[in-house]
Amino acid sequence: MTGDILIVGGGIAGLGAARELAPDHDVTVLERDGIASGATGHASGLVSVVADYAERREAARYSIEFFREFDGTGQFSFHERPFVQLRTTPELPGLREEAADFRDDGFAVTAHDGTSLADRYPEMFDMSVHTGAVVFEDAGWVDPYTYAATVADEAVSEGAEIRTNTEVTELVVDGGAVHGVRTDDGEIRADQVVVAAGWRTPDLAGVDLPVRPFRYQTANLETTAEIEDYPIAWDQESRLYWRPEHNGDLHVGGGAYYVSEPGSIRSSTVEGFKRLVAGTIPDRVPALTDARLATDDTCPSGDAATPDHLPIIDSPTNGPVGLVVATGLHGFGIMAGPAVGRAIRAHVAEEDAPFPLEPYRADRFDPNPSWEFPYIAPTAAETGP
CATH class of the missing domain: 3.50.50.60 (FAD/NAD(P)-binding domain)
Known part of the structure; x- marks a missing residue:
């Protein structure tokens, strides 16, 4: 051929x-x-411009616009949700400067202290260990x-x-x-x-x-809380993210680590990651104190x-x-x-x-x-x- x-x-x-x-x-x-x-x-399946990579901003803008236009193609859906970053650094003035820098590039980004974040998301987040939050409006998630x-x-x-x-x-x-x-x-x-x-x-x-190959870990948590309209969130201290799933579960991810033998198959997460999830989610989102592990997963082939x-x-x-x-x-x-x-x-x-x-x-x-x-x-x- x-x-x-x-x-x-x-x-x-x-x-x-x-x-x-x-x-x-x-x-x-x-x-x-x-x-x-x-x-x-x-x-x-997260979609957002992220603070860590200024070089990605134009590419992220292109992708976000693509997902909005692609929404409804076949069985595909783009679930637009704000992306809330719960931050421990820098202090609030630094977060405000960061948000302003993104706004200068045309992105809808705001910085919040605990009070203003609670005004937007009443009783959702425990901010006791954070200096503030940065909220990215141009964000969402898809089923990969x-x-x-x-x-x-x-x-x-x-x-x-x-x-x-x-x-x-x-x-x-x-x-x-x-x-x-x-x-x-x-x-x-x-x-x-x-x-x-x-x-x-x-x-x-x-x-x-x-x-270099690395592997990341995820878990789905069952909860009786109604979380369909929850925003995507990321916690800087634990470096975990979470978002709602189609079935009402909470999808949690993080715990990435380098691997020396990426071809080796591992389909479950390590115990330390499970403990991290169990200790973080109810602490950061008090409404999810009843959350229980439903499934856990890791990319067996690894990422790069x-x-x-x-x-x-x-x-x-x-x-x-x-x-x-x-x-x-x-x-x-x-x-x-x-x-x-x-x-x-x-x-x-x-x-x-x-x-x-x-x-x-x-x-x-x-x-x-x-x-x-x-x-x-x-x-x-x-x-x-």
Whole structure:
């Protein structure tokens, strides 16, 4: 078979790229398992511009606008909710400066002390350990699998082919240019190859990229409280986030940790994470004192981080001509999905993107980068008390 573009990886990055490229390219997606079977299917589904990454703001704006327009496509729904960050630092004046900076960029963001937050959300949050809160209005959540499946359907409707249970083993490279891939079913030829396979991307692409696997953990809590209209929230002290689920449960996530053997299967969370959730949620949200663990989960295949925790989306100079890589989404894959797909198209089609691509270059890192980051623990044992 000869194809124009092969995309390795059936997560939201690869599927989003297929949707963007299929209208005017011959596109085939190759996924070793099923669509959204890796990090995408285990994602939180949060959508928001986040304070930690100023470089993401334009891409986040693009994604938020995409989700609003995509709402109602097939079975997909974008549940718009404010995102409340319960903060321990900085002090309230610093939070107000932070909110003003976002407003200057056109985002609806406000800072609150405990009194003004209680005026908006009466008796919802216990603010005794926090200096204040920052509320992002341009936010919401999606069901990750439904989103991925809808994007896949859109790509197929535009002519893309999606092959599941097809494992790519290496690129076919000749004369410094990529000519396709080798799979467990044989060789597939193509003019260009996009590798969007999470932490496996460097090995499959045959290029040296600073990517490290990590695993994150989630839990669903049953509660008798009516939480359908609750905002999304994040607690800086515990670094846990939570949001309502379709079935009335509370979805809680966090407890990320680096893994040395990402291929090892782990489908349950560690005990420290469970203790962290049990001790944090009733304390921060007093109405949920009856919350009980219903299910817990962890991404068995792991996700991918970079040293600065921004993704790599590039045609790397140390790779063959015709190769594009997308990796290191760092747990923000759903939020970034629309922008990542658009960025991949920009590289493949050699056209401009509606946001800067410079922050995502593969050659931006120091030779010996630091991997210390407060949101990812060195080991699983350090993700909870």
